[in-house]
Each structure stands twice: as C-alpha cells, then as structure tokens.
Amino acid sequence: MKNPKIYTDCYQATIQVFHRTKSFPKALRPTLGRKIEEASLSCLLNIQKASLNKTIRLQSLQNASMALDELRTLIQLSRDLNAINVAALSELSGLTKQIGREIGGFIKFEAK
Numbered sequence: 001m002k003n004p005k006i007y008t009d010c011y012q013a014t015i016q017v018f019h020r021t022k023s024f025p026k027a028l029r030p031t032l033g034r035k036i037e038e039a040s041l042s043c044l045l046n047i048q049k050a051s052l053n054k055t056i057r058l059q060s061l062q063n064a065s066m067a068l069d070e071l072r073t074l075i076q077l078s079r080d081l082n083a084i085n086v087a088a089l090s091e092l093s094g095l096t097k098q099i100g101r102e103i104g105g106f107i108k109f110e111a112k
Contacts, residue, residue: 003051006102010047010064013095014040017071020092024083032083036074042067043099050106058110065103072096 003011017040021033046064050057075096079089 004047006099006106007044007047007051009095009099009102010044013092013099014044016092016095020084020088024078028078028081028083032074032078032081036071036078039067039071039074043071047103058107061103061107061110065100065107068096068100068103072100 017036021029021036024033043064046060046067050060050064053060072093075084075089075092078084079086084092
C-alpha cells in the first residue's frame with residue numbers, strides 16, 4: 001500500500017524537525033525542542049488516522065491543521081531565540097507550507 005503524498009511530506013518534515021532539535025541549545029531542548037517534536041508528531045499521527053479511518057477523517061485533518069499551526073509558531077520562535085538558523089527556518093517553513101496546502105485541500109474536499 002502506497003502512503004498518500006501528504007503523509008510522506010509530513011513524515012519527512014518530522015524527520016527534519018528531530019534532526020534540527022538535536023542541535024538546540026541545552027536550555028531550550030527540554031522545553032521548546034520537545035514541544036516542536038510533539039507538534040510534529042501530532043500532525044503526522046493525525047494525518048495517519050485520517051488516511052486510515054474515514055469516519056474520523058475530517059476531525060483528524062482539523063487536528064493535524066491545528067498541530068501544524070502550532071508547529072509553525074514554535075519554529076518561528078526557535079528562530080527568534082537563535083535555536084535554528086535562517087536556512088533551517090526556510091527549509092522547515094517550506095515543508096510546513098506545502099503540508100498546510102495539502103491539509104487545507106483535503107479538509108475542503110471532506111467538508112463537501
């Protein structure tokens with residue numbers, strides 16, 4: 001069974017998040033780093049639920065969208081606190097933007 005593109009994209013973003021948070025300053029790792037990892041995992045797991053269970057698809061997609069919004073905020077905060085560099089911000093922002101478009105499209109489709 002082939003995974004949907006949205007799942008693959010979110011999976012890759014989650015891997016990138018975990019790689020980036022490893023290099024966070026020691027003071028930010030247990031707080032901001034953990035929150036970013038949790039938001040990324042929440043988004044990924046909600047997308048997985050949506051792809052596997054039609055009865056909860058719309059709710060899972062909405063939950064994934066909220067987790068993605070949280071992730072975006074935390075990524076921006078980590079840049080402002082100099083936990084990540086501009087290149088990492090750009091890469092993660094591009095991934096979250098693509099995932100957001102995909103989630104939005106699926107939500108619109110499911111809401112019909």
